[in-house]
Amino acid sequence: MHKTIVFIGAGNMASAIFGGMIDGGHPAESIIATSPDDTLLTPLRERYGIRTNTDNAVAVSEADVVVLAVKPQIMCQVCEPLRDAVQDRKPLIVSVAAGLEAATLEGWLGGELAMIRCMPNTPSLVGAGASGLYANPRVSAEQRELAGELLSAVGLVEWVDDEALLNAVTAVSGSGPAYFFLFFEAMEEAGVKLGLPRETARRLALQTGFGAASMALKSEHEPAQLKRNVMSPQGSTERAIQHFEDAELRQIVEGAMQACAARAQEMAKDFSK
Missing domain, CATH: 1.10.3730.10 (ProC C-terminal domain-like)
Structure with a gap:
């Protein structure tokens, strides 16, 4: 059975990732994208056949993986209302937001979570990206593999063992x-x-x-x-x-x-x- 992947935020980076996943064989019905504006979600449903929801917490309630794909400036106000749903479900959290440390995100979501930070780049939008990934100690080998598959849908994936090295990844790719x-x-x-x-x-x-x-x-x-x-x-x-x-x-x-x-x-x- 395929894992249910929920994308909080349905912008260009999110659509590039789930579009690449679908092209690679992941079933569209196992992907949920959210946005407060359903007019932004309608074309994604029609183009990709994914599920959509305007309620983040409802979507998270069935997630195996939650991809945080909103701007860093609004991440706190997006995450804090999800705390109960995330703590009930305990999904793998994958953040593609630049500059937000895993501990900060965990704190907003209630803590004790498997968390992966990803630093992608804009060529991901054309399937030629280069992403650096960091996993906190709670991430299992299976979750690490799943995240690698998810991000490899839009290009090269390289792992770093020290979260601070994501600053170097930012400088390079x-x-x-x-x-x-x-x-x-x-x-x-x-x-x-x-x-x-x-x-x-x-x-x-x-x-x-x-x-x-x-x-x-x-x-x-x-x-x-x-x-x-x-x-x-x-x-x-x-x-x-x-x-x-x-x-x-x-x-x-x-x-x-x-x-x-x-x-x-x-x-x-x-x-x-």
């Missing part, structure tokens, strides 16, 4: 798509200055990024070796890479990611107050 979008933007602008039409420069930059990532994922070589494979001695690529190195690109990237991780840690402290 959670915020990482924006780094690449900035790089694509810069490549497009440079291409235009070199004489290419803007649309041509954009398509070439985006396809090159897609191709490079695809090649790196499939290759037995690490990125450093793949980089060297493109570089001919005293050639044009070598000249470009040397310019990046002289401009201390590595230090710029490290500094940006350190700032990102530090801000994620600050946000967690703010939300816990």
Whole structure:
């Protein structure tokens, strides 16, 4: 029998996850999505065949897994009214909200719960996500496997043993798509200055990024070796890479990611107050 998965919140991330689950064979009737506005739920029922409910507590009363998929700013007001239903049912709790620590969420829901925090990223919306997961000590091996299957519906899943490492995950993959979008933007602008039409420069930059990532994922070589494979001695690529190195690109990237991780840690402290 398939587990009943309840999504508290029916936005883009939630629909990406349960859409991927259904594509992977999970029965739609075992998925419930909630929202206070039924007009948001109607198209999801029609498209995916899932069940929906405008009452979070009623939905939770039959849940094996509850996925918390609302914005961090409103998570407390969503969770506290669910305390009794969650404590009666004791489902696995999976949070995809950034910056909210497991202990904070547990406190709002009454404590003593199996809790998994997930840091997904926006490419999950197109099935190409990268998610970092942390499980508290009450999560069983079966629940851990179930959560991995749930999040792998939208991409790669990597587990961390220390919750604090989710800040590093945020710096690498959670915020990482924006780094690449900035790089694509810069490549497009440079291409235009070199004489290419803007649309041509954009398509070439985006396809090159897609191709490079695809090649790196499939290759037995690490990125450093793949980089060297493109570089001919005293050639044009070598000249470009040397310019990046002289401009201390590595230090710029490290500094940006350190700032990102530090801000994620600050946000967690703010939300816990």
